[in-house]
Amino acid sequence: MALDLDIRHRQGAFLLDARIRSDGRLTALFGQSGAGKTTLVNAIGGLIRPSQGRIVVNGRVLVDTERGIFVPKHKRRIGYIFQEGRLFPHLNVRQNLLFGRWFTPRRDRATDFEAMVGLLGIGHLLDRKPSTLSGGEKQRVAIGRALLADPQLLLMDEPLASLDEARKAEIYPYIERLRDEGGVPIVLVSHSVAEIARLATSIVVIADGRVTASGPAEEILRHTNLFPQSGPAEAGALIETRVLRHEDAFGLTILQAKAGPLTVPRLDLAPGAPMRVRLRARDIILSLRPPEGLSALNVLPGTISSIDEPDGASVDVTLDCGGDSLVARVTRKSVERLALRPGLAIHAIIKSIAFDREALGRAPVTTDV
Structure with a gap:
């Protein structure tokens, strides 16, 4: 397991009681403000000492209160990305990046500087000062600085919360590349359903200091009752697709899913590229017969599997x-x-507004044979 955690920690009247086991490449901690997400990542990162419990990262015991083990934060080999980049203003980008290596023994320095710079697309920024960077560029540099410390785990505490939509769109692809190519497990704190639907391979839902659900992203997001703070209709299905072709005359892209072809706004991706699509529960209409005379471009035949209480x-x-x-x-x-009943043939009509840009993201690359 990349992360095996079982802790209890009291801060005033608030009690965090969490049990998490995850081997996901990007585990999202989801919950409303005050749920305990930041307290949890601070415990993992060594910024607080849990009252009771155990934390193991990649097989290495960081905390075990029964055995009196508490590894100091500077010896945990954990990278931490905050909402703001927190770059050193008097250093240029290259110097900020190299600062991350100072706390890693030379024998443990495995990350290639040029490869990391290329992965994050920041080669053209190396001689610039942080004051000249956009919010998205600052966050990419902060991620690079953390990675150059060769961490065993990367903690990202709402790294996009302070960015506008344009800057978020700029940095999403780089986090997807880290998830698929970086080789370092990531724990991402977020309160955005769209964000975790795009990025996460596994999700842990936290409410009032307790884990209410955990598992693969595609499984957790199907349960609308787990996301009351965002409105139950925010949840839905994650669909793995590939780009089939483009219809440039109409500004559209055709994706191929198991369910059939899906038409979405034009994507700047080559045919064959993997794409993850979130279909919100509120954006699907059901019909007993194949619909005719509708403006909707996406109609998928299927069978009812279950109907909840x-x-x-x-x-x-x-x-x-x-x-x-x-x-x-x-x-x-x-x-x-x-x-409606289980086993009934049905047609799902997907509204065009289901395909908002934030919900479309690069599908996680599988390592399964």
């Missing part, structure tokens, strides 16, 4: 569409009127 006026209907699992949130009245 009613929650107020809404019901979550899970569909099997050619091997892809989709979730539609509909009213209880619609379930009764259409006589």
Whole structure:
């Protein structure tokens, strides 16, 4: 396991009681403000000493209160990225990057400087001072500085929270490359469903200091009841696709999923490129028959797998569409009127607004044979 954690920690009236085991390449800690996410990563990073418990990273015991083990933060080999880059203003980018190596023994310095600079696309920034960089560029430099310390784990505490949408769009691809090519497990703190849907391979949901759910991203995001703080309709399905072709005359791209072709706004990707798509439960309409005369371009045939217990006026209907699992949130009245039931053939109509840019991201590269 990249991370094996079982701790309890009290701060005033707040009690953090968390048990996490993850071997995911990018594990997202999700929860509303005050849930305990930052306290948790501070415990992993050595910024606080848990009242009780154990923390193991890549097989190395960092904390074991029963055995009296507490590895100081500067000896943990953990990189920490904050909301702001926290670069040294008097040093240029190259000097900021190399500063990360000072705390790593020479024999343990494995990260290649040029390769890391290329991975993050910051080669043209090396001679510039932090004051001349955009927010996204500062964060990429901060990530590079952390990676050059050859960490065994990279903690990212809401690294995009202070960025506007344009800067977020700039840095998303670099975090995806780190996830797939960097070779360092990442723990990302976030309160954005769209962000974790795009980036995470596994998700840990935290509420009131406790872990309420954990598992693969595609499994956790299907359960709309786990995300009440963001509105239950924010959750939905993650679909792995590949770029099939572009329709430049209409500004569209056709993606190929197990469920069938999906039409999305034009993407600047070559045919064959992997792409992850989030389909929100609120953006799917169900029809008993193939629809005709609609403006919607995406209609996927499928079969109802399950219908959850009613929650107020809404019901979550899970569909099997050619091997892809989709979730539609509909009213209880619609379930009764259409006589929806497991095993029933159905058509899922996906609204065009489902394909917002933030929900479209590079699919994680699998290492499975």
